[in-house]
Amino acid sequence: MEGAILAGGSGRRMGGLAKGLLPFEGAPLIRTIASRMAARCNRVSLIVASDKQAEEFAMLKLPTRLDFLPGSGPLSALHSALTGAEEPLVWVSACDMPFVSPQAASWMAGRLAESGANAVVPFVHGRLHPLQAVYRSDCSVYTRECIDRGERRMMKLLEAIRPLVAEESELKEVGIDLSFVTNINTPEDYDRIVPGYRMG
Numbered sequence: 001m002e003g004a005i006l007a008g009g010s011g012r013r014m015g016g017l018a019k020g021l022l023p024f025e026g027a028p029l030i031r032t033i034a035s036r037m038a039a040r041c042n043r044v045s046l047i048v049a050s051d052k053q054a055e056e057f058a059m060l061k062l063p064t065r066l067d068f069l070p071g072s073g074p075l076s077a078l079h080s081a082l083t084g085a086e087e088p089l090v091w092v093s094a095c096d097m098p099f100v101s102p103q104a105a106s107w108m109a110g111r112l113a114e115s116g117a118n119a120v121v122p123f124v125h126g127r128l129h130p131l132q133a134v135y136r137s138d139c140s141v142y143t144r145e146c147i148d149r150g151e152r153r154m155m156k157l158l159e160a161i162r163p164l165v166a167e168e169s170e171l172k173e174v175g176i177d178l179s180f181v182t183n184i185n186t187p188e189d190y191d192r193i194v195p196g197y198r199m200g
């Protein structure tokens with residue numbers, strides 16, 4: 001399995017800050033996420049929306065690729081992650097999820113292998129989390145189809161992929177901490193996760 005971190009968002013709700021560079025456990029958040037992913041992945045890449053972002057993240061020294069259609073949202077970033085993959089399975093994560101879990105990813109990859117599904121997407125706290133999920137790299141057929149139709153919505157992509165859904169109860173049963181889908185969107189979210197770190 002390989003890892004892909006989508007890091008090309010604009011972070012508007014965070015005041016335009018690059019969320020992936022927020023300090024977390026003594027390192028930029030993306031570094032913490034990448035080292036956790038490296039526990040299960042032979043390679044972890046970053047997918048960004050512009051050369052400027054690629055430069056901004058260059059000090060992380062991760063293989064970096066551009067979106068298929070730069071800046072047109074996570075679906076085109078996911079397409080780039082899948083087409084650039086060297087392995088049949090891709091663990092995808094947003095860059096703002098501090099508690100990514102190798103245990104959860106392994107479990108999802110195992111379910112994928114057993115079931116023959118195209119992808120495994122967790123359904124936690126009442127919603128699907130397609131940016132913390134495991135996909136077969138050949139799901140690029142579906143991402144491309146959506147892009148060609150001008151479709152940008154991840155939920156429309158999921159309708160086409162028909163992933164196996166990892167239910168909250170199943171995840172809990174195998175002892176997976178549901179915080180692996182927690183993400184940081186606002187200064188308040190960050191402050192909750194890194195107490196005492198007051199944003200401007």
Ligand SMILES: Nc1nc2c(ncn2[C@@H]2O[C@H](COP(=O)(O)OP(=O)(O)OP(=O)(O)O)[C@@H](O)[C@H]2O)c(=O)[nH]1
Nearest residue numbers: 007008009010011012013047048071073077094095
């Ligand atoms: N490569 C790439 N990643 C993206 C793009 N849009 C969003 N992402 C990533 O997808 C994840 C979820 O993004 P959101 O939090 O919904 O959007 P955001 O742009 O980061 O933040 P807001 O502007 O506050 O909505 C984050 O890891 C983003 O960096 C894009 O166009 N390209």
